[in-house]
Each structure stands twice: as C-alpha cells, then as structure tokens.
Amino acid sequence: MKDKIRIASGQGFWGDLPEAPVQQVTKGDVDYLVMDYLAEVTMSILQKQKNRNPNLGYARDLPELMKKILSICLKKNIKVITNGGGVNPADCADEILKHAVDLGIEKLKIAVVLGDDIHDRLDELVEAGIELNNMETGESIKSVKHKILSANVYFGAMPIVEALSNGADIVITGRTTDTGLTLAPMIYEFDWDEKDYDLMAVGTVAGHILECGAQSTGGNFLGDWQSVENMAEIGFPIAEAFPNGEVIITKHENTGGKVSYETVAEQLIYEIGDPTDYITPDCVADFTSIKLEDLGNNRVKVYNVKGKPETEFYKVSCSYEDGYSAVGSLTYSWPQALSKAKAADMILRKRLYNLGLQFDEIRTEFIGYNATHESLAKVIDEDDINEIVLRVAVRSHDRDAVKRFGQQIAPLILTGPPSVTGFAGGRPKPSDVVAYWPALIPKKLVTPKVKILNLS
C-alpha cells in the first residue's frame, strides 16, 4: 500500500481554465487527476446535443485534452478520473481511444461507468409507484414528465473504485458526484472499508475542497484577495491523502495563488446546506467536525473529519423545458446616465405592453448601480454617475413574444434618450429555459455498471 497519494483537481466546471489539467500533470508529481465537468444545467445541454447526434453528449473538450496529456499521464502513471462523459460516457471513451491509437499508444485501459441515465425508465418507474416528487417543493413529477430532457442518478465513489480495481488508466463516468471522484482513489489505494464512514467523510470533504478548482487556492477569495499573488498563473488544488485519514491541501510549487486557512475555509462553506448533514451516495459528512491547520508554505491540514452512514436513496437530477428567455442591454453615458436608463426602460416596457406581448417576467437591472446588490446598493447621484448599463431580461412560454422583445432593444438608440451605445452584439435571441427537478430514488432500483475498453 502507498503511504501517500496526491490527487490533483484539473477543472472546477466545464469551461474552466483549459491549461489547468496540463499544468497539474507537468509541474510536479501527482498520482491522480480528477476533473468535474458537470453542473445541473450541463446535463440538459449535453442531452440536447445527444438528441441531435447520438454520438455526442459528452464534454467535447475532454478527448481533446486527453490527446494533449495522455502520453505524459501514462509515462508518469497518473490516472485520470472524470465525470466529463456526461450523458454519453461510452462514446467519450471511444473518442479517447481513437486519439490513443493516433498517438501510437499500444496499451491503455479505459473504464466507463454506466447506468446513471434513467431517462428511458421514467414511465416504468412512475408506473411502479416510485414518486420522484420534487425534493424542494414536494410536487408530483407527473406535471412535468412529458417535458423532461434528461434524468440522471448521482453515483458515488464505488463504481470508480471498481474501475480502478480493474486496472483502469482512465475512468470516464456520467453523473457522478464531484466528491466521489476524489474519494474513490483513496478507498482504492488505502483499501478503506466503505463502511468506515469517518474515512468516507475524509475523502468526501477533500472532494468538496477540490471540486471547484482554484476556488480553494485563492480564486474568488473574498478575504484579503489582494494578498493572493500571481493569480495569472494560479495553481489548482492538490489533496495529499494519507492512509490514516489525514489530508493536506496544497498546490504545485512555482504556481500562483494561495492555500491558507482562509482560502480553504471559504471553499468548505461554499454551496452547503445543513453542515452536519452533507449527504452523498457514499456517506453523510459532518462539516462541523472538520479541523483545519495552516502549516504554512501553501499547505493546510484537514483532519478530525466525522461521517455517518449513507442514506438509502440516490439523488436524481432531471431537467425539463420551461419556456424561453432573452436578455438585452444598452449603455448610457453622463450626464444623467441613470435617469436616461430608467426612462429607456419605461419606454421599452410601454412598447412591449402596446404590442400585447405576454411575459412571465420582465426584469430590469442597472449595471453600475444596483444589479448585484439591489436594494442594498448605496444611493448614487443619478445625474452625475459616469455611465450605466441598462439590462432588461424577459421570460415567456411564448417564443414569439421573446423574439419580438429582441427586436425592441436596438430601436431605443434612435427613438429614446441620448448618448447611448453598446449594441454591437445584434438582436437578443430567445434561448431555451431549462428548469431543474431534483428527486430521490431508492438505491436498489439503480445499478451502476463498469465497462472496460482495452487497447493492447
């Protein structure tokens, strides 16, 4: 058994710094590269891509990235674990295999985790009495079932552990929890018992710290952000894990950013609910047990983590179509910038009203004044402020209404208040509104499957 493993985070979301995973495998020694690509909205986007082309539905950057780093990962024996397979992990793995062949690689094992996609089983499940009620509102799924675009179960670490036990160099999953990606190599390497919930919580907490990439190494740091050096070359986090359940969060030397008590603490409280009940498929972690110790030199020790048994349910994430939206903006300059923007908003609303268009919501924000903090923003001198961006957004189930809203923005330049600009992007176009439906499903109804692809 290894006495230590180093797990590197390469992406905090689909669209994160493309160079980050390359640097994680080249700027120092690591054993694993983990990459989280999936947000709730991402699954529906991928499902739409798969509907148009059955060979798509995965993060298309991923095979491209693997082409760049595959040779070095194999040479340095760095295993890659990612949920970038989206709604089509099998074709994603095939694409990576093709790149491997092109690169002249002769030996490669890719594991694919399947079984999370229950879209085709929804009718059968509902008929069998599985309610899939909305976890937040309690509503029955029957009201939206016909509009559902995607339905995926969140798997945990265990299917990845099975993949690693089968000798996989790369593990491609669909909807796996972000935390499971980091916990799995710890279970596998240290032979941790999956019923040792304190240890399961250790890997889960480490996963939570890694899952948003540089958010634990000085990115988006609301403490003393100006003390974070060289953000241009920010290092992504690395979890150094030990068999006894200690974890040290750090980053490669010769990178920018900062790992401190404060930067790690900010990530710990990011997007959590009840801290004593951080629920994953692997365990329920208690975030009030975690102790942090700043060891200096960009190293923070995480210890004393406690966990409880996992629940009997998997979380299901469904997405469904819920109308259309569009956003338009114009920029007004001094003098009376805010007064002009407010007048333009009133003119626009009157025109939309006169056209008889129906919207579920029209929202106006004045960027430069109160778009982020709304009523908490400080009062400003309406007449003297340098400039204001008027941002108007609409949502409707009538696509034509949203389209016609888009036609009403540019005319404000010649038919409204003066000293206005900023209409280079063309007419705002309707985009699909995708709503999200979280539910629970008994674990016994869903079985993860691990498929191995071999190049030898």
Place this chain on the structure above:
Amino acid sequence: MKIKLIDIAHGRSGDKGDAANIGIIAYNDKGYEIIKKHLTAERVKEHFIGICKGNVDRYELPNIRALNFMLHNTLGGGGTVSLKHDAQGKTLAAALLRMELDI
C-alpha cells in the same frame, strides 16, 4: 458600538436551486463570538428584505468560526429560469458583509 461585518469576517456565496447559501467566516475567535451572538437569521432576513422572499436558515460551524445561511426563494427561480444578472448569488456574501452590527 457599531462594527462593520466586513472588518471582522469574510465569506462566500453560491446557489442551491432557488436558494442562496452564504457562508460567513470570522477572522478570529472574538469575531466569531460577535457574529454568533448578533448575526441572527432574523437580522439576515431583514437585511435582505425584498431580495430574500423565503425563510432564512442559520447553521453554526464553530470549528471554522463560521455561520452558514440558507436564503430560500432568493434567486428568481434559480438555474436558467432566473433572469437575474447574478442568478447564482455569487455576490450575495459581499452584500451581507455590507451589514453593520450594533454590539
């Protein structure tokens, strides 16, 4: 005596559906005693009047000198439904740090 929250704490915010989570972390033990006593769920609800349209839940994490707040019905529907420029509540931690506490 009035204290600016931003002088004794930092934090981070994000989304969970239509709810926003705001974590506030005190820089030291004394700061934690102050926020634990004075930064109540009611005070936060009142601060975000007109923005947070649901309940505010408050949780304590004394181990990292932090409080976590869940502001329900706050993000205009959340996800891609929300028309807000800050649909994910990323700037709400800063908005809470505007608060002054009377201690």
